[in-house]
Amino acid sequence: xxxxSNYTYDELSTGQRxxxxxxxxxxxxxxxxxxxxxxNPVHLDDEFAARTAFGGRIAHGMxxxxxxxxxxxxxxxxxxxxxxxxxxxxxAPVKPGDEITVELEVIEKLDRRRRVxxxxxAYNQARKLVVSGTAEVMAPEEKMMIELPEPD
Amino acid sequence: xxxxSNYTYDELSTGQRxxxxxxxxxxxxxxxxxxxxxxNPVHLDDEFAARTAFGGRIAHGMxxxxxxxxxxxxxxxxxxxxxxxxxxxxxAPVKPGDEITVELEVIEKLDRRRRVxxxxxAYNQARKLVVSGTAEVMAPEEKMMIELPEPD
Numbered sequence: 001x002x003x004x005s006n007y008t009y010d011e012l013s014t015g016q017r018x019x020x021x022x023x024x025x026x027x028x029x030x031x032x033x034x035x036x037x038x039x040n041p042v043h044l045d046d047e048f049a050a051r052t053a054f055g056g057r058i059a060h061g062m063x064x065x066x067x068x069x070x071x072x073x074x075x076x077x078x079x080x081x082x083x084x085x086x087x088x089x090x091x092a093p094v095k096p097g098d099e100i101t102v103e104l105e106v107i108e109k110l111d112r113r114r115r116v117x118x119x120x121x122a123y124n125q126a127r128k129l130v131v132s133g134t135a136e137v138m139a140p141e142e143k144m145m146i147e148l149p150e151p152d
Numbered sequence: 153x154x155x156x157s158n159y160t161y162d163e164l165s166t167g168q169r170x171x172x173x174x175x176x177x178x179x180x181x182x183x184x185x186x187x188x189x190x191x192n193p194v195h196l197d198d199e200f201a202a203r204t205a206f207g208g209r210i211a212h213g214m215x216x217x218x219x220x221x222x223x224x225x226x227x228x229x230x231x232x233x234x235x236x237x238x239x240x241x242x243x244a245p246v247k248p249g250d251e252i253t254v255e256l257e258v259i260e261k262l263d264r265r266r267r268v269x270x271x272x273x274a275y276n277q278a279r280k281l282v283v284s285g286t287a288e289v290m291a292p293e294e295k296m297m298i299e300l301p302e303p304d
Contacts (some may be wrong), residue, residue: 031183035187035215035218036174036215036219036221037172037174037226041300061221062218062220065238066187066215069212069217083242084242088239149193
């Protein structure tokens with residue numbers, strides 16, 4: 001079973017960075033549509049989407065938001081992080097097949113309640129910035145080694 | 153096939169409201185974990201989650217973010233909306249079985265590029281505020297009647 005670790009508040013320092021990559025499949029877009037309830041044809045219907053300004057199907061913007069959330073939860077600070085807030089600016093469309101890389105950087109630590117602010121950027125495979133924003137989290141107090149549940 | 157309509161920029165007015173409700177199933181949480189890559193056991197493993205401060209499994213915060221995104225895309229302004237930015241403050245945990253209602257309200261219109269700002273609040277079935285934030289969108293220029301693709 002794969003295991004991951006975390007960075008406690010005390011182990012984090014400004015300038016610390018992490019990356020997290022995900023490829024966007026058609027199945028991801030269809031699954032995301034079903035889960036959140038946004039079944040707009042610009043995400044699901046090739047013919048419809050071809051006639052829009054995007055020229056083809058695009059992923060839901062919030063799918064990249066979910067990748068940023070996963071990057072925080074899985075890498076920096078990782079397990080035990082409590083998500084407090086997130087800002088997201090959607091800068092360019094993400095298309096099926098795109099390889100999205102989330103880059104996180106610790107930009108501020110506030111001792112009160114282990115508050116940490118991270119800069120969040122998501123790029124596609126052409127290094128085009130697709131989403132940017134800022135996350136506020138409460139960093140973990142305790143070091144953890146987590147056994148990840150396997151997907152079904 | 154179900155159809156939905158939209159509100160064009162010209163049809164929107166400040167104070168206009170819409171709601172959008174989704175129930176959070178175990179399958180939604182498992183699917184969201186698989187799609188975004190956040191397989192932390194606080195979302196997936198009952199035994200692990202019972203020992204955390206949450207006392208049981210919780211949904212990914214960004215799942216409620218995805219509901220807010222879907223509310224904008226499906227109801228107000230609806231199809232043809234271009235998502236520009238979103239802020240999210242995660243205020244309380246969402247648990248499997250919770251019924252989440254997103255409430256949107258138009259708070260500002262700026263003629264330049266059909267920019268509309270909406271207040272976004274998500275409540276659980278006990279009317280506890282779980283997520284709040286603000287969305288900026290480019291509202292549709294043209295009225296649309298959209299046939300929704302059926303889920304597979």
